[in-house]
Amino acid sequence: QLFPNFYRSTCPNVESIVRQAVTRKIQQTFVTVPATLRLFFHDCFVEGCDGSVLISSPRGDAEKDAPDNLSLAGDGFDTVIKAKQAVEAQCPGVVSCADILTIAARDVVALSGGPNFQVELGRRDGRISFRWRVTGNLPGPTFSVNLLNWIFRKNNLTQTDMIALSGAHTVGFSHCTRFANRLYSFNSTHRTDPSLNPTYARQLMQACPRNVNPLVAINMDPTTPNSFDNAYFKNLVNGEGLFTSDQGLFTSFQSRATVNAFASNQASFFSAFSAAMVRLGRTGVKTGRQGEIRRDCSAFN
Numbered sequence: 001q002l003f004p005n006f007y008r009s010t011c012p013n014v015e016s017i018v019r020q021a022v023t024r025k026i027q028q029t030f031v032t033v034p035a036t037l038r039l040f041f042h043d044c045f046v047e048g049c050d051g052s053v054l055i056s057s058p059r060g061d062a063e064k065d066a067p068d069n070l071s072l073a074g075d076g077f078d079t080v081i082k083a084k085q086a087v088e089a090q091c092p093g094v095v096s097c098a099d100i101l102t103i104a105a106r107d108v109v110a111l112s113g114g115p116n117f118q119v120e121l122g123r124r125d126g127r128i129s130f131r132w133r134v135t136g137n138l139p140g141p142t143f144s145v146n147l148l149n150w151i152f153r154k155n156n157l158t159q160t161d162m163i164a165l166s167g168a169h170t171v172g173f174s175h176c177t178r179f180a181n182r183l184y185s186f187n188s189t190h191r192t193d194p195s196l197n198p199t200y201a202r203q204l205m206q207a208c209p210r211n212v213n214p215l216v217a218i219n220m221d222p223t224t225p226n227s228f229d230n231a232y233f234k235n236l237v238n239g240e241g242l243f244t245s246d247q248g249l250f251t252s253f254q255s256r257a258t259v260n261a262f263a264s265n266q267a268s269f270f271s272a273f274s275a276a277m278v279r280l281g282r283t284g285v286k287t288g289r290q291g292e293i294r295r296d297c298s299a300f301n
C-alpha cells in the first residue's frame, strides 16, 4: 500500500528535488499552480492516480485528447516532465510519474499560500490511457450537488471532501464557454441565473460578451486569483460562484453549512482540503508489481 516514506531507501531526496523543480517552474509562470492541481484531479478520476492523463498519443486517442481534458494547461504537463527529469538524474527508474504528479500537486498548493501536508507514495504508472474512457468520469460545471456527490462517492470521497476539493477553484482560469449559459440562456423564466450576484453577473457579461472568442478565459476567483486561500467559499456566500456546480454548494441546504464553515475559518478549510487531497491520491492506485515505473511520463515503457 501507499505510505509517506516509500522512497526512503531508493530515492530519499525525491520530495526536495520535486519541490525545487516546482518552485522554479512557478517563478516562470503562476499558471503552473492551477494547471498542476487540476491535472492531478483529472488523473485520479480516470483509471485512478496512475499518470494515465500524461500519455501522449500520435493518434490523438489518449486521455489528454478527451474533450474534458483539452483545457488542461500545458504548464501542468511541463511541471511533471521537468520534475521527472530532475528526479531521474538522481534516482533513475525508481519514482513513478503518478507519485511525481502527487508531490507536485501538493507543492503548488503549499507554494501559493495553501497548506503544506504529507503525501503518501508508492503508486505505479498505468498502462491504459484512452480518450473514450474519460467519458462520464469527470464532473461537469452544470452538475447539481447530488450529481457531484455521486461522482465523488464513486471515488470513495465524501461530500465534505468534495466541497473542500472544489475550493481548488480559488486559483486558475475558466473559458467563458463553460458558464456562458448562466449569463445568457439560463432557463425560460430567467435569462441570467438568479443565484448569481447581479454585480458579478454584469462583470462576467463584460468579460465574456455573447459569442466571445472561445479561447477567452477569466479568473475563477475574482478576489484573490493568485492565492490559495478560502476566498472561494466567501465568494460562494456572496453569490460569486462561477459554475452552477460551485454556486450550488451554497444554494443547496445539504452543503451550505460546510461552505459557511470554510468561509469563516480558513484553517478548517485547509485541514479538510489536505485530508481530502490525501484521500483523492488513494483513488484506484496500482502498487507492488502492478503497472510500471515510466521512464518518460508521456509514453509507456
Ligand code: HEM
Pocket (backbone or CB within 6 Å): 033, 034, 035, 037, 038, 041, 071, 072, 073, 139, 140, 141, 142, 143, 148, 162, 165, 166, 168, 169, 171, 172, 173, 174, 175, 176, 178, 217, 243, 245
Ligand atoms: C467539483 C467538481 C468540479 C467541476 C465541475 C470542475 C470544473 C472545472 C471547469 C469547467 C474548469 C474550467 C476549465 C476551462 O474552461 O479552462 C475548471 C478549472 C479548474 N479546476 Fe475544476 N472542477 C471540479 C473540481 C475540481 C477539483 C476537485 C480540483 C482540484 C483539486 C479542481 C481544480 C481546478 C483548477 C485548479 C482549475 C483551473 C485550471 C487552470 O487554470 O488551468 N477542480 N474546473
Ligand SMILES: [Ca+2]
Pocket (backbone or CB within 6 Å): 042, 043, 044, 045, 046, 047, 048, 049, 050, 051, 052, 053, 126
Ligand atoms: Ca489516471
Ligand SMILES: [Ca+2]
Pocket (backbone or CB within 6 Å): 170, 171, 221, 223, 224, 225, 226, 227, 228, 229, 230, 231, 232
Ligand atoms: Ca484565491
